[in-house]
Amino acid sequence: MEWFDKSFAGLTTDELFRIYQLRAQVFNGEQESSYPDPDEQDRTARHLFCCDGSRVVAYARYFRAGKQVSFGRVVIQREYRGTGLSASLMTRLLTGIHRAFPGMEIIIHAQYYIQGYYAKYGFTPTGDPFTEAGRKHITMTHPAL
Template sequence: MAWNSYRFDEFTAQELYNILKLRVEVFVVEQNCAYPELDGLDAQSTHIVYQEQGEVLAYARLVPAGEKYELPSIGRVIVRKEARGRGLAKELLERSIRHIHEQWQEPEIQLQGQEYLKGFYASFGFEAISEVYDEDGIPHIDMKRSVKRTADES
């Protein structure tokens, strides 16, 4: 059991294959959504990965500010179907948020989430910044999380 963060160039070919395979299995096949999964943002992103016995069970992609949005973003949030209900999604989001705040020193984060997950993301402090809209046949919403700085931190 291991949580790790990777830059794109740190992946072995097999590790990258396993992650891309999971992303296609969930976002394209399971959700029956034909869209360009390989969008050109992987090389500049940080990848948060949880594996057990060499199998990727949870994954998220952290995109630096200025690459997809003005703010850094969390995307491609996945928990393998067989591993759902174990709290991995919660830990994945906590680790992703912590990485962006601590490693990148960014006080705000944006994400584009499926509408049915709005409450899940809201539980981490994300607030809607758009109306619900259709993205590849699935209702989505844009959300943002801001860290409130105290007078001592300013």
């Protein structure tokens, strides 16, 4: 497996297609979400992804959000879940954030049911749960890296 961390302009059309394919498969298919995807944030985000051959099997994007940095669209291909790939994704994601946005606090909207997963990486919940894209979420923050 091979990891990539690219700007939007640095993505090939095939990589972009495979990223969108994975996101649609999981978020629109498995989770039945109907939020707009892709969105304008893709143009300014860094795109972190793992390929097994030509197949994108893990993905997340990260980007500046005002005076903070955020990430989202964190996804693992179904048959690769439970293999440790998500830990590699989070480690590489936090490393990429540290490299691209040093000294900036991280803020995310985490799906509520997986806030414990993000807590393992130093994120703490702030505020009350809210609904976003038809799912219960919570804001979580991480100190600057």
